[in-house]
Amino acid sequence: MSDENTNPSDERTGHGSRGFEGVDLDEVVLDDTAEGNQGLFDDLLSGEPIFENKEVLRPSYTPHELPHRKEQINRMATILVAALRGETPSNILIYGKTGTGKTASAKFVSQELERTSLKYEVPCEVEYINCEVTDTQYRVLAQLANKFIENNQIEIGERISELQDIRDGVAAESDQLENTEFSSLNAIEDRISELEADADEMEAVPMTGWPTDRVYNTFFEAVDYQERVVVIMLDEIDKLVEKSGDDTLYNLSRMNSELENSRVSIMGISNDLKFTDFLDPRVKSSLGEEEIVFPPYDANQLRDILQHRADVAFKADALSDDVIPLCAAFAAQEHGDARRALDLLRTAGELAERDQKERVEEGHVRKAQDKIELDRVVEVVRTLPTQSKLVLFSTISLEKNGVHNINTGEVYNVYKHLCEEIDADILTQRRVTDLISELDMLGIVNAVVVSKGRYGRTKEISISVPIDETEAVLQSDSRLSDIDDIQPFMQQARFDS
Ligand SMILES: Nc1ncnc2c1ncn2[C@@H]1O[C@H](COP(=O)(O)OP(=O)(O)OP(=O)(O)O)[C@@H](O)[C@H]1O
Incomplete structure (x- = not known):
């Protein structure tokens, strides 16, 4: 129509x-x-959809195959197999840059470990914690305690119903007792009551409010309630140390000497190895018993990874030949990040779909690259503190008014006017210079130190991101949206500096 x-x-x-x-x-x-x-x-x-199953390109999907990670996966398995022999595996520290497959590989190995432990009936559990979200000792211990309490209660429930069946059999025919470890019907009843009391006693830890030692003791008892080997996977472990020091790791790493029935092993994952510099030397050596490095992927490896996922994600012939190599090449420039490569491929597919095209072409990948980069900038700018936003807004205003080779003094003058206009505290020029350096490190501005001869040295600042889009993000902040016309003091700013 x-x-x-x-x-x-x-x-x-x-x-x-x-x-x-x-x-x-x-x-x-x-x-x-x-x-x-x-x-x-x-x-x-x-429109003929391009995607067969887009979900496999999303970060939440755990692939069953991880090309180019065989060596790291085998190392992890060689260390963790001890758990299946009822021994304590060494602690493992996994590190490598973002998007190098650390989490995906560790989760894959954990799933295999739990599957094999069920097959051979060797009790072994893996608990995963993302320390970017769960970033205090209290929360880590509470989350673990509650997980083990839940598992214990499930197992107790199953054991009680087994015993009830035995009890009913014995009650019907007394010779059934010979097949059990119990000497009488009463002994079975007693065991059932004991288990019910155990389950009732297991009180879940609230998410705040208890003293930390009570949380730790509850966790300790829940883990030690039965014989098993427990692997605690702490993803983004550096965030935990950064936020709340190394107490959690210290407590977890000394547990084994006190546990009677169970054994605990820690698998830490990080993209920043420097965090170990802040650890107590005992924690550092205990945590790093085994270290596994995940190197960045090169463009060829990224091609393989993308090809495996694309075969499932896209309809046949939906990708033109240069799409995967281009996604791989872009992501290889970004320190070999597989997440970036997959994001590019998915976004390129979505852009082609939006254009109602039947195939994804090279142009869609280039547009996807720009879109992802812009999304990153928008997110970084949106979450800047107000003072940094004011400094950036001042710089953008100067650049939009045709000022080139902007120096710190000019930015500072415009900044002061903006602060007065919206009634914000005015920081010193030295502090504003620091904020400019931070914006430089975030890749939002480019600040180079230039010599002014006998006038000393100054910074020349330019904007490294799309100006109009960045300005729009800044203006969407309710405080900055109050700023009226900036023109009148623009000339003044140049003059004053
Ligand atoms: N070898 C691989 N084969 C298939 N997919 C992979 C491979 N390596 C990584 N990926 C995929 O790339 C994305 C990022 O991987 P993952 O989350 O494991 O990276 P990471 O090293 O843990 O990164 P970060 O440090 O940022 O958490 C995931 O979607 C993952 O499935």
Whole structure:
């Protein structure tokens, strides 16, 4: 249906021929005539979809195959196999840059470990904690305690129902007792009551409010309630140390000397090895008993990884030949990050889909690269503290007003006016210079020190990100949106400096 042949009385249904972005939602009224049954989503659905299963390109998906990580996976398995022999595996520290497959490989090995432990009936459990989210000792111990309490209660429940079956059998025919470890019906009843009391006593740890030693003791008892080997996987372990020191690691690493029934082993994952410099030497040597490095992927390896995922994610022939090599090449420049490569491929597919194309082409990958980069900038700028936003806004305003080779003094003058206008504290020029250096480190501005001869040295600042988009993000901050016309003091700023 096109707009031209739409009956005037049906004009309100003209949205059927427009893409999603062209839809004026105020005008959307469903048409109940047979021809007008095309709804808001029909056109979008009717295009031949490019994706077969987009989910496999998302970060939440754990692949079953991890090309180019065989060596690291085998090392982990060689260390952790001790758990299946009932021994304590060495602690492992895994490190490597972001997107090098550390979490995916560790999760894969953990799943295999738990699967094999069930097969051979050797009790072994792996608990995963993301320390970026769970970043204090209290929260880590509480989360672990509650997980083990839950598992213990499930196992106790299963054991009670087994015993109840035995009890009922024995009650029916007394010779059934010979097949059990119990000497009488009463002994079975006693054991059932004991287990019920154990389960009742296991009190879950609240997410705040208990003294830390009580949380630790509850966790300790929950782990030691039964014989087993426990592997605690602490992903982004550096975030935990950064936020709350090494107490948690100290407590976890000395547990084995006190546990009677169980054994604990720690697997720490980090993309920053420097965090170990802040550890107590005993914790450092205990945690790093085994170290496994995940090197960045090169472009060829990224191609393989993408190809494996693309085979499942896309319809046959949906990718033109240069798409995967280009995604791999872009991501290889970004320190060999597989997450970036997968994001690029997924975003390129989405852009092609939005253009209602049947194939993803090289141009979509280039647009995807720009989009991802812009999304990153928007996120970084959006989450800057207000003072940094004011400094950035001042710099952008100068650049937009044709000022080149902007120096710190000019930025500072505009900044002061902005602060007065929105009633913010005015920082010293030295502090503003520091904020400019931080923006430089984030890649938002480029600040180079230049010599001014006998006038000393100054910084020349330029903006390294798309100016209009960045300005729009800054103006979306409610405090900065109050800023009226900046022009009047722009000239003044130059003059004053
Ligand atoms: N060898 C591989 N084969 C298939 N997919 C991979 C491989 N390596 C990484 N990936 C995928 O890349 C993405 C990032 O991997 P992962 O989360 O394991 O990286 P990481 O090293 O833990 O990164 P970070 O330090 O940022 O947490 C995930 O979607 C993962 O499935």
